[in-house]
Amino acid sequence: VSTWLNDNGPLLFLALLDGTVTAFVLALIALGLSLVFGVMRIVNVAHGELFMLGAVLSWFAFDLTNDPLWGFLTALVLAPMIVGSIAIFSDRFILRKISYHPESTIVATIGLLYVIQQLTLMFFGPEVRPVEAPFYFRIQFPWFGYSGYKLMVAGMSALCLSGVWLLMKRSKLGLYMRATQQDIEIAKTFGVPTQKIYASVFALGGGLAALAGVLVVPIRQADHLMGLEPLLLSFIVVIIGGLGSIRGTIVAAFIIGISDGIISVFYEPTLAKMLATLLVAMVLVLKPGGLYGGDQA
Amino acid sequence: MLLFLLQFILPTYHHSSVSKIMLLASYAIGYNFLLGYTGLMSLGHAMFFSSGMYSMGLGIYYLELSPLNGVIFSASFSLMVSLIFGLFALRTSGVSFLIVTLMFGQTFYLSILYFNEFTFGHDGFSLAKYLGSFVIFGKEYLFSNPDIRYNFALILLTSYLLIATFIVLSPVGRILIAIRENESRTQLLGYNVFYYKLFALVLSGTFSGVAGAMHGLLFSYIGTTFAEIHHSISPLLWTLLGGAGTVIGPLFGTGIMYYMIDFISEITKNYLLVVGIVLILMIIWFPLGIMGSVRRKWLKWLP
Numbered sequence: 001v002s003t004w005l006n007d008n009g010p011l012l013f014l015a016l017l018d019g020t021v022t023a024f025v026l027a028l029i030a031l032g033l034s035l036v037f038g039v040m041r042i043v044n045v046a047h048g049e050l051f052m053l054g055a056v057l058s059w060f061a062f063d064l065t066n067d068p069l070w071g072f073l074t075a076l077v078l079a080p081m082i083v084g085s086i087a088i089f090s091d092r093f094i095l096r097k098i099s100y101h102p103e104s105t106i107v108a109t110i111g112l113l114y115v116i117q118q119l120t121l122m123f124f125g126p127e128v129r130p131v132e133a134p135f136y137f138r139i140q141f142p143w144f145g146y147s148g149y150k151l152m153v154a155g156m157s158a159l160c161l162s163g164v165w166l167l168m169k170r171s172k173l174g175l176y177m178r179a180t181q182q183d184i185e186i187a188k189t190f191g192v193p194t195q196k197i198y199a200s201v202f203a204l205g206g207g208l209a210a211l212a213g214v215l216v217v218p219i220r221q222a223d224h225l226m227g228l229e230p231l232l233l234s235f236i237v238v239i240i241g242g243l244g245s246i247r248g249t250i251v252a253a254f255i256i257g258i259s260d261g262i263i264s265v266f267y268e269p270t271l272a273k274m275l276a277t278l279l280v281a282m283v284l285v286l287k288p289g290g291l292y293g294g295d296q297a
Numbered sequence: 298m299l300l301f302l303l304q305f306i307l308p309t310y311h312h313s314s315v316s317k318i319m320l321l322a323s324y325a326i327g328y329n330f331l332l333g334y335t336g337l338m339s340l341g342h343a344m345f346f347s348s349g350m351y352s353m354g355l356g357i358y359y360l361e362l363s364p365l366n367g368v369i370f371s372a373s374f375s376l377m378v379s380l381i382f383g384l385f386a387l388r389t390s391g392v393s394f395l396i397v398t399l400m401f402g403q404t405f406y407l408s409i410l411y412f413n414e415f416t417f418g419h420d421g422f423s424l425a426k427y428l429g430s431f432v433i434f435g436k437e438y439l440f441s442n443p444d445i446r447y448n449f450a451l452i453l454l455t456s457y458l459l460i461a462t463f464i465v466l467s468p469v470g471r472i473l474i475a476i477r478e479n480e481s482r483t484q485l486l487g488y489n490v491f492y493y494k495l496f497a498l499v500l501s502g503t504f505s506g507v508a509g510a511m512h513g514l515l516f517s518y519i520g521t522t523f524a525e526i527h528h529s530i531s532p533l534l535w536t537l538l539g540g541a542g543t544v545i546g547p548l549f550g551t552g553i554m555y556y557m558i559d560f561i562s563e564i565t566k567n568y569l570l571v572v573g574i575v576l577i578l579m580i581i582w583f584p585l586g587i588m589g590s591v592r593r594k595w596l597k598w599l600p
Contacts, residue, residue, distance in 0.1 A: 043392055094581065108576065111572075111575070111580070114573025115574060232399075277400045285397060
């Protein structure tokens with residue numbers, strides 16, 4: 001064991017670092033999906049495209065300002081707002097019209113997925129485009145240097161996660177959200193504006209995905225097809241963690257992110273994804289509530 | 298149905314399109330069996346389609362099966378796949394079922410990519426060299442012959458339509474519809490809902506698998522595009538457009554969608570945009586589909 005550790009120790013450390021960064025970003029994306037499922041009881045299949053929009057908008061901001069730092073800051077503020085408005089718009093004109101029926105919503109959001117993806121293809125083009133990181137800074141370990149930006153991504157994601165946590169537990173909006181989640185009829189009777197809550201939850205979910213897109217794009221470039229993989233991964237996370245549970249989502253993001261990092265470094269990325277998808281299917285089958293799931297629809 | 302036999306006058310281009318539509322419509326009929334008659338929406342049917350296609354192709358390639366044995370092999374393989382899948386997936390329902398099917402489908406797709414030395418991965422492979430020819434009434438034919446393709450597709454489609462009509466009108470079909478309408482009430486009446494759902498799923502999976510095998514055989518190409526998520530969504534779209542829960546609906550849906558995409562792709566490359574818009578508009582204003590609406594308005598007896 002000790003010789004193996006001597007040979008592969010640095011590699012394992014790198015896998016753990018990469019895994020942690022992946023886990024934080026994944027938690028951010030999955031949290032959006034989880035909130036939408038928890039409060040509105042619907043699955044948003046277009047969630048990955050909202051993430052992609054965040055990344056693509058970030059490229060536009062970079063292109064317009066021509067300055068990595070200002071572009072990044074602009075995108076950080078504007079992208080979640082723009083994507084949030086798109087989410088509100090789709091809530092008002094699509095989801096409300098089919099009265100949030102779970103299976104119709106899936107079909108409608110598949111449609112939305114295609115519309116967003118193809119519109120992006122028309123305006124952004126099929127190329128894969130890089131976005132410069134707002135700063136360069138390497139942290140030197142004895143064996144290798146590691147990008148400081150990646151660590152900042154993890155830090156900012158952690159900050160946002162705690163922000164959402166506080167919002168849910170401490171604010172009036174969060175109280176309304178939890179009330180709607182527990183029982184929409186009773187919440188309505190007590191004067192909670194559930195329609196507005198639905199719209200803001202959908203916007204918040206989309207905004208979180210877009211934010212993750214902005215943070216990730218300097219690490220992994222932008223293209224119009226990048227939404228599918230995070231969508232599937234966040235499905236996996238949300239299901240393993242229990243649909244609608246924030247704590248479960250974050251724990252599961254770490255399980256998936258770090259094991260994905262380790263398997264990808266030592267074996268093959270395809271194998272990692274294969275095992276993860278299979279794992280999720282089995283969790284759903286054997287333990288429908290997920291690891292932290294309470295009641296489940 | 299007999300109308301289709303008369304279409305020997307079609308020009309070459311449409312001839313080949315209609316063959317393709319008939320094969321894809323067979324796939325959609327298999328899909329509709331689960332969605333339309335049992336009320337289970339799946340997002341992983343590409344798994345069945347491609348498992349049929351790959352088991353047929355790899356069987357011919359490695360085991361040197363004859364084409365007929367290849368199709369039989371693929372039918373039993375996709376039956377097995379859907380049985381195993383059903384035993385697991387049917388423990389969930391509603392939204393969880395959708396996600397489980399999506400995940401299993403994706404696992405299958407990734408495993409085709411992962412075992413690329415055995416399955417030829419992304420590139421797929423062509424069967425043309427291994428199929429050879431066969432003899433009907435003293436004349437020799439190739440599988441890629443357009444007339445053969447057309448008629449085999451027609452045979453497949455017709456038999457699917459007949460089997461589907463037969464099952465839907467049978468007592469078993471009635472119970473399936475009862476499950477779609479109200480599962481717990483059906484259970485209360487003393488039916489073992491699980492076995493009926495399993496039956497519908499296995500039938501649907503096998504139908505899709507054989508449709509996949511025939512597609513591979515008649516177009517001599519096996520590839521991963523048929524295992525992608527996109528290929529699981531297509532039959533959902535065709536079925537919804539044509540009318541879920543009508544035997545003939547998927548055929549109309551497939552035909553209309555095929556020609557619409559064909560027409561639009563001449564104007565723009567972004568035909569998926571139109572697919573998306575159609576999906577959204579349909580689910581909002583037209584949830585019954587074409588034949589569903591026809592049935593409600595004029596033909597109450599339509600199966």
